[in-house]
Amino acid sequence: MVGKKSGKALRDEGLERTDNNMDLSSWPQVPAINQKNYYTDYLKRDDQYLAFRLANEEARTKMTKSAKDQDRALAIAKTNEAAEAETEADGDANMEDADEAQTEAVGSKVIVIHIGSQNLRIGLSSDALPKTVPMVIARKAKTSESEDREEPKPKRQKLEDGTLEEPEQLFGPEWSSHFNKMSADLKVHMRQNKRRMLPNSKEMVVNFNRRTVPETISEHNDPMRIEWTELSNPPPEYIVGHPALRVADASKPRYKLYWPIQNGQCNESDYASKRMLFLDISLILEDAIKNQLGLTSKKDWPQYSCVFVIPDLYEKSYVTQVLDMLMREFAFARVCFIQESLAATFGAGFTSACVVDIGAQKTSICCVEEGMCLENSRVNLKMGGRDVTETFTKMMLHDHFPYADINLWRRYDFLLAEELKRNLCTMNEASVSPQVFDFHLRVAGQDTQKHTFKAFDEVHLAPMGFFEPTIFDNSAKLHRRRQLIERSVDIYDGQYNDPISAAQSEILTALAPPLPKTNGDSQSTPADVQATPSKPQPSSALGRVQDQEATPHSSVAGSPGPETSTSQAGGAGTPAVSVPTTQTSHPVVEERDDILAVYSLDTAILTSIAHAARSDEKKMRDFIGGIMIVGGGSLTSGFHLFLEERLQSLRPGFAKEIMIGVPPRDLDPQVVVWKGASIFGKLSGTNDSWIGQLEYDRLGARVMAYKCMWSY
Template sequence: MVGKKSGKALRDEGLERTDNNMELSSWPQIPAINQKNYYTDYLKRDDQYLAFRLQNEEARTKMTKSAKDKDRALAMAKSNEGGDVEAEAEADGDANMEDAEEVPAETVGSKVIIIHIGSQNLRIGLASDALPKTVPMVIARKSKTSESEDREEPKPKRQKRDDDTPEEPENLFGEEWSSHFSQMSGDLKVHMRQNKRRMLPNSKEMVVNYNRRTNPEIISEHNDPLRVDWTELSNPPPEYIIGQAALRVPDSSNPRYKLYWPIRHGWCNERDYHSKRMLFLDISLILEDAIKTQLGLTSKKDWHQYSCVFVIPDLYEKSYVNQVLEMLMREFAFARVCFIQESLAATFGAGFTSACVVDVGAEKTSICCVEEGMCVENSRVNLKMGGRDVTETFIKMMLHDHFPYADIDLWRRYDWLLAEELKKNICTMNEASVSPQVFDFHLRVSGQDTVKHTFKAFDEVHLAPMGFFEPTLFDNEDKLKGRRKLIEPSFDIYDGSKNDPTSAAQSEIMTALAPPLPPNEKADGDAPVATAEVQATPSKPQPPSALGRIQEQEATPRSSVAGSPAPEAAGTPQAGGSTPAVPAPTSQPARTSIEYRDDILPVFALDNAILTSIAHAARSDEKKMRDFIGGIMIVGGGSLTSGLNLFLEERLQMLRPGFAKDIMIGVPPREMDPQVVVWKGASIFGKLSGTNDSWIGKLEYDRLGHRLMAYKCMWAY
């Protein structure tokens, strides 16, 4: 056994330990975590988010400032004790009172701009204003040709024979459309006889014969008291013209101008634009011009003192909202920005706590149930039809009945304005007003004499707005053109799925309208969807819809959105029917794939869409069902059609006889214009500075960008 070596021996051999008690590394040694007691509160408290920290800091700053002001006032009061000092203080106080009287206090909301963008009109104003300013949401840009010269076919589209000769008026729009129109006319006659309304048996022939033989009257321009002031081009002509002045630029101007509508059918207009940058540039130019001309804020340097409330759709697209937020914060440099949904703003404007809001716009109809200041997410419905469809359908019906102005073309600006005026003055949903009547209109064209036309109309004035309940009557062919050409949907940064807001009511409607997919075809990257899953057949029972479940509980007739399927093409709308046959919705995984399909146009009967929305909002709760069905409020420009409320009530009562006594269609209170209710509600929301925590400031946006929306919105963004 070898003995232990001495220290001298180790040193001689170079093996002596020379450790100076230093660690092997200078990095700190972290002990292992005890897994039994592991806990962290990272991002679990509100005060750890920047948005909430800044709010708390602002509140503390205000509290500190008020405390200092109070201490300063007390100190001043103590120092003013004494005769001469008090007299001087009183004199100073009187002088300050006079100065205060000269400088008026700032009105609440005078520094808040409210913006509501629609497909046809922009409504803008200060929150302190009683009513907004309305500007057409259009811009005219220099071009080689006008929009009417670009189109090969007039609007509405006519059919021609093989020898290029025009068809007879009765066959202008095809046999299928004519038969549908004739069927609706016959149904209206039957309904009017059931309601004991007298009508002449040959009313239609009287109208056609009168329109055939009527002759126009020429009125010289200097004898026309209501002649139009056309937009005169300066020298040099401007690059673009905005708003009402753009609509009054003559079609034959030199140089030519082409109209662009940045918003179409509630979506960004991707069909008429070639780049996303130009699309949002036109939106910013229209907003900038409106702020300068309508609000009088001509200097951009003053805009940083103003806040902005922006109204967005209930079913919005995140890419659009993010782009608008960047525009308002970067280009316009507003101090603060917040967003509010249309239906919630409508309830603010009307003063309702709960309601089913039906917003009928120019090219979009949205339905949403609002409960206690929140939009019920699964009740949101967005339909791509509105007042413009009624205008075009009315002109088609009049042309079918030998309208004296047979060359009308809605691509021409003066013709479109004329058609809009005729629709507003003539169309009605009141059956008592349906009779052969004589009307007249004045055709005013730049550089030509005014032409006065006289014509007769019968049931066209009623059947055109009936298109809301017979959507196959509208021309829906071009509404999906260009969709997703410029703007991609928003995707989740973690799993790559689409994360635009969804709604169970919208999914049910889209499922009803979806044509069957070929077997094993994937929809938007999801799992394969078989034809049987999309198209309900009698052989395969499907789970009932939300509306159907409630009807079964009440044992009421199933004449609703969840009707029995058609024998063969259950998933597709019927060409000649009033309402497309609607199968029961598929299971939840298939709904998502159908909702995101961009080849399905959401155009559906208005009464069935309302009942679908309410059914998903009530969630089988009968009390909620009665509350919503008794609190339906129609707003928007399309709701101005005379008699629409009573007609819609009657339709809903026929579909839901169990709730006939509860159904009530309300109008905005205090005789408020239905077109401005949404804007008015947003202005009220903008004045709630003390309780509104959804404002987005510059510092927050600079640091977090549009990610702030998840913390700032009052709904699940």
């Protein structure tokens, strides 16, 4: 056993401890904090947030100003005590007039903007109705959009020698069989409803369309001739709105149309850079403000505020870019955002409703309760009225439409197809019969041609695509998705922080099963590989509502997938694939952009209501009895009654409560959202969501977390 060494031995070996009174480091030594007795109020009081401080300062300024005005009025009243009572009455009337003028000034200094895939609606908050401008810009190019595309729209199939197929096989055997099946189902349904039908109606239509010949009308004999856009000298670099659609396809120089918004989101397929995309949006807005609102001088714009309508399921990168555009380029004094469904309830005057907004290329569904969008009820489907237009054109061509050369890439053909859809399509089965229609084909520099044709069930089956979306052409809707604009990512944990919804997650999971996992990580698929939906099964979205609580709603982070087996994307005959329940906070489908949200409208509505009600039968009855349809896609005749019947067949237990409402006061469904946003813009006294220039300069887009009425 080795004993303890003596001090002399340590000193001899150089191991003796010495103290030279020097610190181990020149850095200051901070004593450890007492963990039991420390406290901080950092970011725990409202006055420590800049947004709240500025709001309080503004309130104090208004209070001080009103007190000074009252004192001044009292002083003036004392000096004029000898005035007559009539003069005082006149003074009171003048004060009331001044208050009214001030109120009008508040409404007339607010610009309300609602951007859609096809139209822009813009106006002052004091206006009764907005100005509608096509959301399109024509730019100089070497070729027009019709010359730039190799294939016409809708795309036809060709034989080996390059000639087109027969009309019955023009769009492939799968599409033709689907169309014929829908036609046969319609006949069965009409017979069940005791509606009279001729047995050879389809043959009558085809034979008539085969032998019809167009009639030529000279331009000076055409009373409805179109005024085409005349190009100035020198021709402009770009043309915006209605004049852009009336530029001749064969103009010199050529112009190419660009639609910055597609399927309710930024159009990444037609643009080469993000800068050009948002530049076109700003040019369209700038032209509308100058020409539609009469604010030609940009020096006056800092006096105006702006209310901007955004989708319920928005992308944060889009919102922050728009906020920067409105603050920096347009220099508005204040800006605030409002969600589409909430604006729709404002415009209709409802406190709670299930809002179904059917636009040109997007359909959004959301349940609103007491002035708040229920987060887990939000659904965004990538289909709309434009799909009905294209499908109606395909059905007419299938039945030997006399104008077989129609191409929706051409501007005059696109406007013609939109007009035919608007005038002919109906959901009333009583209107389904062989009828003769006509239309005028007007091309720049050519004589007008009058075509006569017959239509049968195409007018009904085209809008039926909302309930059987596989009849739509969904092949190009995910083209170049996420190529220009990346998803917003949280700077702390690196997770995607765009808003998500349990109802949307359930629909996406039903359309495509979760990705297979390898070594714990999910395999990603190319963005071009898209899952087109098969016919949805209503039970997958609604079967759990009455039996058990749906996905946990306390967090908007995610939701488990459905527990039933759904049919994988493809078509009829695809074997069912079992979809396992995912218990992660972020479902796998939310991380993927290769799943296209195209789903049966009636089932999607019930899915949204199921997640909003959360197994509360009273809420379920309230929402299912307060469905409000807005948007231009809902203008099809008989659409509301048809949707009611579909919902009643899916939920017979609530058949008496189901009610489809329309906007009150005969308000156009297309402008309800804008009208609600204009009302919201007038609530200057109770609206705390305005973002000022000072706040944006100091905080940037972070100010949205404090200013939005919802969880941003």
